[in-house]
Amino acid sequence: MIRYLIIFCLLMPARISAQQINRTVETDVLVIGGGVGGTAAAIQAARMGVKTILMEQTNMLGGMLTAAGVSCTDGNDQLPSGMWEEFRQALYKHYGRNKLNSGWVSNTNFEPHVGDSIFKAWAGREKKLKTYFGYSFESVQKVGNKVTGATFHNKDLKKFLTVKANVVIDATELGDVFAAAGADYDLGMDDPAVSGEKEAREKNAIIQDLTWAAILKDYGPTADKTIGRPANYDPTKYYCCNTEAPCTDKSWNGDKLKMLNYGKLPRSPGATFDKYMLNWPAHGNDIYLNVVEDSQESRVRSYELAKQHTLGFIYFLQTQLGMKNIGLADDELDGGLALIPYNREGRRVKGMVRMNINHIKNPYDYNLYRTGISVGDYPVDHHHAQYPGKVPEIEFPPIPSYNIPMGALIPEKIDGLIVCEKGISVSNIVNGTTRLQPVVLLTGQAAGILAAKVIVPKKKHIEVRQVPVRAVQEELLKAKAYLLPFVDVKPDNPYWEVIQKIGVTGILRGNGKAEGWGNKMFFYPDSTVVAEKLEDDISDYVEGYEKLNDTPEGKETFVSISQAFKILERIYVAINQPKGKYPSVIDDVFKAGNFDKIWVNMGLQDYRPDRPVKRFELAVLFHSLIDLFEIKGRYINNNGK
Numbered sequence: 001m002i003r004y005l006i007i008f009c010l011l012m013p014a015r016i017s018a019q020q021i022n023r024t025v026e027t028d029v030l031v032i033g034g035g036v037g038g039t040a041a042a043i044q045a046a047r048m049g050v051k052t053i054l055m056e057q058t059n060m061l062g063g064m065l066t067a068a069g070v071s072c073t074d075g076n077d078q079l080p081s082g083m084w085e086e087f088r089q090a091l092y093k094h095y096g097r098n099k100l101n102s103g104w105v106s107n108t109n110f111e112p113h114v115g116d117s118i119f120k121a122w123a124g125r126e127k128k129l130k131t132y133f134g135y136s137f138e139s140v141q142k143v144g145n146k147v148t149g150a151t152f153h154n155k156d157l158k159k160f161l162t163v164k165a166n167v168v169i170d171a172t173e174l175g176d177v178f179a180a181a182g183a184d185y186d187l188g189m190d191d192p193a194v195s196g197e198k199e200a201r202e203k204n205a206i207i208q209d210l211t212w213a214a215i216l217k218d219y220g221p222t223a224d225k226t227i228g229r230p231a232n233y234d235p236t237k238y239y240c241c242n243t244e245a246p247c248t249d250k251s252w253n254g255d256k257l258k259m260l261n262y263g264k265l266p267r268s269p270g271a272t273f274d275k276y277m278l279n280w281p282a283h284g285n286d287i288y289l290n291v292v293e294d295s296q297e298s299r300v301r302s303y304e305l306a307k308q309h310t311l312g313f314i315y316f317l318q319t320q321l322g323m324k325n326i327g328l329a330d331d332e333l334d335g336g337l338a339l340i341p342y343n344r345e346g347r348r349v350k351g352m353v354r355m356n357i358n359h360i361k362n363p364y365d366y367n368l369y370r371t372g373i374s375v376g377d378y379p380v381d382h383h384h385a386q387y388p389g390k391v392p393e394i395e396f397p398p399i400p401s402y403n404i405p406m407g408a409l410i411p412e413k414i415d416g417l418i419v420c421e422k423g424i425s426v427s428n429i430v431n432g433t434t435r436l437q438p439v440v441l442l443t444g445q446a447a448g449i450l451a452a453k454v455i456v457p458k459k460k461h462i463e464v465r466q467v468p469v470r471a472v473q474e475e476l477l478k479a480k481a482y483l484l485p486f487v488d489v490k491p492d493n494p495y496w497e498v499i500q501k502i503g504v505t506g507i508l509r510g511n512g513k514a515e516g517w518g519n520k521m522f523f524y525p526d527s528t529v530v531a532e533k534l535e536d537d538i539s540d541y542v543e544g545y546e547k548l549n550d551t552p553e554g555k556e557t558f559v560s561i562s563q564a565f566k567i568l569e570r571i572y573v574a575i576n577q578p579k580g581k582y583p584s585v586i587d588d589v590f591k592a593g594n595f596d597k598i599w600v601n602m603g604l605q606d607y608r609p610d611r612p613v614k615r616f617e618l619a620v621l622f623h624s625l626i627d628l629f630e631i632k633g634r635y636i637n638n639n640g641k
Helices: 002-021 036-047 082-095 112-125 176-180 256-261 296-319 357-361 428-434 437-455 469-478 496-503 531-541 561-576 584-592 595-601 615-625
Strands: 022-032 052-056 129-133 135-143 146-154 160-170 214-218 275-278 326-328 372-376 402-405 417-419 511-513 520-522
Touching (some): 022 036, 036 129, 036 437, 082 112, 082 437, 296 326, 428 437
Parallel strands (some): 022 052, 160 417
Antiparallel strands (some): 214 275, 214 326
16 A cells, blocks of 8 residues: 555656646736736736736846846837836836936936836736746647637746637737737838838848847946957957947947946945946947747847847957946846847738828828827837948938827737737838837737727627727726827826827827927917818818808918807717707707806816817817717727728
């Protein structure tokens, strides 16, 4: 008997191990990739009460912002939108509100481990979210044309996990999931005849340079942190990186300290040494590697070249520029080196819509702005200096701030799948601005809402593409996330939500301005409203609207408060023509004619019928008496039509 017990006990671990090798779990939402977009998507879906699993191959959350070491953010400094602003507030709490602009490249700089701790704290609070670290994507599960889950493996290939899900979010850095699912995609530069952009030059496979970033630390003037000479070290690769470096061409116009302070990070409370992000494009650690279509094993081998290139740059700084006290940070990432590369570009899925540069330059010439789900203000910025050949000359036009259409997250032909991260449906040129960290974070938040909206109506089996745009936008507004990047109306404005809603109808339009590294779109809430322009914009949105004919020909007149009520009445006539009557509230308003009381009850002041109405007042009037966002919104699909 004892002998059998011994045999049984010896077999037990083998049985348990065998069960762990191939395991299957089920969830509502599966997010593949714990980068900045995937982390935001998973947390947002879980916040909405949806059972969510997040799969991440490293031991960190945040991707670009953390594991890739690019913890100096680009853009959206004046757009305190949604989870991006929530993240900044958490950083303010840790460092102090005025401590984040330590490096001159950004107003929001932080240590990677701090960003990781914030994301993990958020994820840890969500009972509906389970995160698996150390698992890499292996294959997609499909039934017909629909993605139903995916399989993953751990580092040593001893554990395999299959996750079945109602909806899957591809948050991988290079678009590995939608490629495996059979979705159509683009890679490299675009044919102008296909993209519709005059700025595009030719179809080719050239992508942007990537960077294996590092976090450096100043260990004090007497320290010597010089690393060993890296393999194949060539100091000439780093010539001209600053004015103190050897140079045979044209040097970057700053000394070594200015170069280092580019990515200077704030000190955590109690810290005694300064840290620096090393992500330097000017003869620094950018490198050209196109491994997008390679196997995972091949990518790892190629990425070693990027690591050695960065180590070579560090060695150059230490030995050629006398910065031996500046070494790899021993308390960040993998001994100071990033865990993953900073991939600026990968595959771009072909979605229900393809966002091109024309949609950003002239948003009101199209309808996609009406379906906006995230915002950005960074200019188009490509890195091509390290390409071993000639890159076609591309014109990067000045742009205003912009929003991203929801249809760009939805593959054109594959069901059960949402895309966030850098693989959304945009042109190669547009990728140069939509790839930035704050934009991807907000796009991920919207992807989480979109996924939750697929799940929430449990009795209805709907596809991702069937989720109403306005339903997603409504949830984004609850999260204080911008639909349009109106820089002059912040979420603490009492009329912010109303103005966001009127903005995506196009009845009151913004004015975009290209302003360098922080582009703008203004709403001008206190401005007056030009009658003819308003009439045209209403007609563009409300079918059957009859314009007023009391505007003197050739003269620009402004809409008065009394005219605003007349316009409102005509809108209701157009909307309710099939029913033949107004909704009761409007019927009562126009029968009673107590416009002054209505005005005050809406929280507005200074009722004088003949004075020009202000834009914010008109937005409040329209929203209070006729919710065009919702009423007309049900006809807005993912194509903006």
